[in-house]
Amino acid sequence: MSISDSSSSGEEENEEYERFHHLRLSLIGRRLAEGASSRRQTTSRRHIDRERVECNRRLMRDYFDPNPVHNARIFRRRYRMQPRLFHRIMGDIVRFDPSFSLRRDSFGQLSLSPEQKLTGAMRMLAYGSPADQLDEYVRMGESTLMEVFRKFCNNIINMYGATYLRAPTPADLRILLRKASSRGFPGMIGSIDCMHWEWRNCPSGWAGQYTGHMHRPTIILEAVASYNTWIWHAFFGTPGSNNDINVLGMSPVFDRIVNGSAPHVRFEVNGHAYDQCYYLADGIYPSWSTLVKTFSNPRSNKEALFAQHQ
Known part of the structure; x- marks a missing residue:
């Protein structure tokens, strides 16, 4: 075999390797794309209209209006605190963590109110209720309420820990x-x-x-x-x-x-x-x-x- 034949054979082998390499990369890329698409399909979330605004109106009538349905004694039993302390905590936590404020979500709808979020977290603490059970009253999905609950606990510690969780000076x-x-x-x-x-x-x-x-x-x-x-x-x-x-x-x-x-x-x-x-x-x-x-x-x-x- 001549030198030219050997050189030609080597070039063909290199071209074959490059074609194989590009094919392999294409297959890997397609599989990754298919996997990402599959994950998007399986993790896509269906929007559920939980009528949050109406829920917030009912909650305000029950506990937070000037003449609420339930008096301060019932509020104290269900929230484990007086209304004035609740409002102090709510004001502090909204300033400390803007995610507790009233905003619009990704669908352009009004988000949960601070009263709804704090009510959900405090009911879990007061009664030991599972997050899914509270959906019917505060209109929050289980995963949403668990996220709010964790944030609420962490925010309380970060806001008040230095004052109330300390040794005497x-x-x-x-x-x-x-x-x-x-x-x-x-x-x-x-x-x-x-x-x-x-x-x-x-x-x-x-x-x-x-x-x-x-x-x-x-x-x-x-x-x-x-x-x-x-x-x-x-x-x-x-x-x-x-x-x-x-x-x-x-x-x-x-x-x-x-x-x-x-x-x-x-x-x-x-x-x-x-x-x-x-x-x-x-x-x-x-x-x-x-x-x-x-x-x-x-x-x-x-x-x-x-x-x-x-």
Whole structure:
């Protein structure tokens, strides 16, 4: 075979390879296009006219008009707050997150009102209702309401967390200590206790670890509250099979004392000086200097008086 024949054969092979390569790319491109088209077809959303505007009118008549159908007592029961607090939260959240404001959607229709969005999210929190169940009243699809619910919870934390989810400052401690001292408890800065929240929809596979003395699945909340019901500490999510002592072992309530970052205070009781505050607690808690327990079975008038005041 001559050199020219060899060169011609090589060029034909290169052309054949290029044709094959372009064909392969074309097939890949077509499959990708078919896949994208198929996904668009399967994920296309049919517009459902949920009559949002009429729903909003009904909601306004029920709760938000000057003379609503339901009074403030019913509003408080269903929203877990007074109307004035609802309006404060709604105003704050609309300014913080414009997606909660009244706008027009991609179909040119008016979107859900802030009242509808907050009502849906708050009903889920208040009653534990599934998102799909609320569609009949607030006219929101399940996926839409779940998105609103997640945004609502995140926005509440971001807006108010620094104010309401914080440890007491030295100025706060001075107020707490002064108030406690006037009530006969110098050095006391709050009461600590645990409560069980029933988990009605707990998965059956988890029910064992979340079931304790309540005989039904619960989640434990450990909280510290002061005289004015301000919650200074909240530790939530421990399985209900635990008790107050187990929760205390996992809780960060005393972390600032352990790592030395707690504010320094000083008070006196019966002529003795102390530099650590304490919480009032019930009898199940350990005998620590930062916990003052009540007398379950008082044996003297002094113990009975202390238990009564605590």
